[in-house]
Structures are given as C-alpha cells and as structure tokens.
Amino acid sequence: MNSIPIARTAMRAQPRSNLRSRRVGQAVAFALLWLAGLSAVVALLAVSGYIISRGLPLIDRDFLLTRPRGGLGGEGGISTTIVTTLYLVLLTIGVATPLGVGAAIYLAEYAGETESGFLSRLVGLARLGVETLAGVPSIIFGLFGFALFVSALHFGFSLLSAGLAGACLILPVIIRASEEALLAVPRSYREGSLALGATKWQTTWQVVLPAAAPGIITGIVLSVGRVVSETAVFYVTLGGSLRAPSSLLSGGRTMALHVYYLAMETRAFDKAMATGAVLIVTMVLINAVINLLSRRLSAGMRG
C-alpha cells in the first residue's frame, strides 16, 4: 500500500519536469517552419514581382495583338507566340492524355490480375520506364524528337514534331498522376460495382474513373504547365519561326521559346521580361481555372 503514493508522485513529477523543454522545442520548431514557409513565399514573390514589375510597363494591347517582327531590337509584339503556345498545348495534351490515362488504367486496374510471369515482368519494366522517364532531362526528349520526328520521319521543325516530342515529355507526368489517382479510389467502390453484376470495364469507366477524375485532371494541369514553360524540347523540334503556324507541318515559337530567343539573340531584354510576365500570368490563370474545376468536380461528388 505504501508504494502506491510514491509511484504516483514519481509518475507525476516526470512530465512536469520536461514540460518546459518540450514547450521550447515546440516553439523552436514552429518558428523554423514559419521561417521556411515565409522564405518560400518571399522567394516566389521576389522572382515574379521582379519580372512582372519590369515587364508590365511594356504590356499593352499592341504588344499582345501584333506579331513579332524579329531583328536585333526584337521589334513587334507576341501575338503569334501566344497562338503557337495554345496550339502546342492542345496538341500535346490531346495526344498524351488518352495514351497516359489509358496506360495508367492498365497499370492500376488490369496489370495486377495477370498470372503470367513474363507479362508481370513486362509490367514491372513499364513501371520502371515511367519512373525513369519522369526524371530524364527535357533536352533528351528534344534530341529524341529531333532524331525521330524532325529527321527520320521528315516532319521537319513543325507543330507535329514538337507536339509528339512534347507528348513524350508529359506522358510520364500524366501516367503517374493518373495511376496514383486510380489507386486512391477505395476498393469498396470496385467491389460494390462488380457485386451488382457490372463488368470490369463498366466498373472502371463508370465508377473508378469518375472518382479518380480530380487527381487525373491535376496531372493534366501540371502537364499544361510543363508544356507552356518548356523550352529545350521545342528549341530542337519547333524551330523558331515568327509566324503563326498555318498547319501541323509548319514551325513556330512558343512564348517560352520567344523569351529565350529575345534574351539570347536580341537586345530587347525588356521585351523578354514582358513576355515572361505574360507567361507567369498565364500559368497563374491556368492553375486557378483548373483548381476551380477540380474542386467543383470533387465537391459535386462529396455532396
């Protein structure tokens, strides 16, 4: 009986004695994390603030709506580069989305079922390939696109070459995002659907895919960002024509490429800044629109 009160005080004394040091630890951790968060925001604001403040004075209706005329002074606006960027985004996303989502559906829904050892090794190889491709520098995709589409297939410096090379670049992004989104769909949805006598494909198409849609859309948005900001791939596949492309087989330059050319080959550094500012605003807008879309989509389902 005597030992119980002693044990109690001992138990009580211990937490009280280290409470102070734990509080200090908490305060320090909070301060460091807050600082990290703050510096990230400051760095972001500094970069975009600098570019926008230097570029913004040059942006007006004319800048956006006239075509670039080239030359050392970087005369003219950026209208054709905006059009080319838009075409290229549509083309790459249009090619890569069905392929990427299809591959992700196979990997997430069907690959696990296979009994054959050879096929499952093949699937493992495909997964490894996707992981590796996601980390390959974009200029490598550019070289590949140049060798295959521009040279071997004689597509030349064109929207088609750039679109296909760009699709290769974003394919791993879309596959990974889609596969993760599909794997995050609860198994109970699949079981519920199959138990009603739906086929595997009906289950995938009508239950699993809609539930994974917000994650898949996020992957597509990321890819749009990749395409809009990419230069290396398009430098060696799209050429640098100042004109708006008139067909799949004509070249052009995207906004990001235009920034590169202006900065490296002209004295119009301010125009590069202005184009960069337009790029930044474009990215912000894309993200905002798609965020809204995916939030509305998932909110509609959660009720």
Next chain:
Amino acid sequence: MIRIETIDYSLFYRDFRALRQVTIQIPANQITAIIGPSGCGKSTFLRTFNRMNDLIPGVRTEGRVLLDGQDIFQMDPVELRRKVGMVFQKPNPFPKSIFDNVAYGPRAHGLHDHARLAEIVERSLRDAALWDEVKDDLGKSALALSGGQQQRLCIARALAVQPEVILMDEPASALDPIATLRIEELIQVLKEKYTIVIVTHNMQQAARVSDSTAFFMMDEQRAGYLVEFGPTRQLFTNPQHKQTEDYITGRFG
C-alpha cells in the same frame, strides 16, 4: 426449397486451406446467419456465393456450389452476381447521386429508359425503407446521407437488379444501435421475396433475425469448417456440439 447448396466445398489461398469441405443447404426465402470466431472463414464462405473471391489472385476451390441446382463455377460471374446481390460491411455508395446509385445496376445490365429506371429506383428505395427520407432529393449525393441511410441505399441498390439471393457481410457492424435495428427490421421484411445469407459476429443479432444458423470454427491448421447448422432456436437453446455450446455461452471466442 433449397436455394444454395455446397458439397465438400474447400477454398485454398495458394497453399493455405482457408475452408475445409463445407457441405450445407441454404433454404430459400429464409434468413440464414453465419456465425463464428474471427478468422474462421465466414466472410470468405459468403463471398463464394457471388464469386467475389475470384478477384483475389491465387484462390482455388474444390467441391461444388449450386445455385438452384446449377453449378455457379460454370456460370458467367457477371450473370451470377445479378442473381446474387451483396451488401458490404461498410456502406459503400458510389460518389454519385442517390438516383444514379440505385439505377447503376439496371443501367449496367442495359436498361436506359428513364421512366422504367425511375420506377425501379422508387420501388427499390421503398423496399429498402428509404424512400420517404430521400424522395425529395434523389439528385443529392449519396455520400451526404447518414451511415444508416447509406447502408439502406446499398440495400436498395442491390434490390434494383432483382436478385434471388442477398448476401450481407456484417451489414450493421459500422452502424449505431438505432440504425442497426432499422436494418434488422428491414431484413425481416425482405425475406419474403429474397433468400438472405448474413454473416455476423454478433450472436444476439443472429439469434434475433435469422431462421437458420451455421456455426463455423477453425481447426489446428486454421482452416475454417462448418461445425453445426440448424434452426436458429435449436442451435442457440440445444446445440448438438460441445464447441457450439462453448461459443454461444461465451466460454470461448
């Protein structure tokens, strides 16, 4: 009349035998409860009847399982699952509207006429005792319903394809007592039209709702087997086996 019959049915998971030579005859239009300790294979046994175990790689079976005298392993699983519906442990409505949840099955089987679908949805929701609560917002997301309502929606969803058998895998274990009571009352009504097989870890529930009870145990190799099967009243008041008696009196399990 016998609805489902298993003869020397065994199930293996790779080299591991999960069920050992189960022979049972499940009567039509009755509620049959399956009870037993955790891990005795009662859920696995239940999932045999709509071949949900097919989804698990490495599963192999021996023996025969008959639905209305027909070997279910000879049937197309998609067709089998239309006849043998299932309600799961955790309510699993799809992230769709209430209407679309109930209409999902009929649509999957090729019915797209809206008037017919609306009719089926209403009848199924009425049969699942949910119609009065949701009739004004069928377009609302099913995920906005309470847990008990969601489970009744899942029952309605299963009823919509007009199955012969409804399998229930601990359908009330995730629900509060009042919602549980409503489900139990509902099951009582449903047995007039359907054959119901319910797995439960709750012996009181088995005693309350079922007409027949099957008691499962596992042997030294952890394989599940059927110890005793009979009218619920008899099994609970006058068990024929010592193991059954030990289990229902709470001396074990």
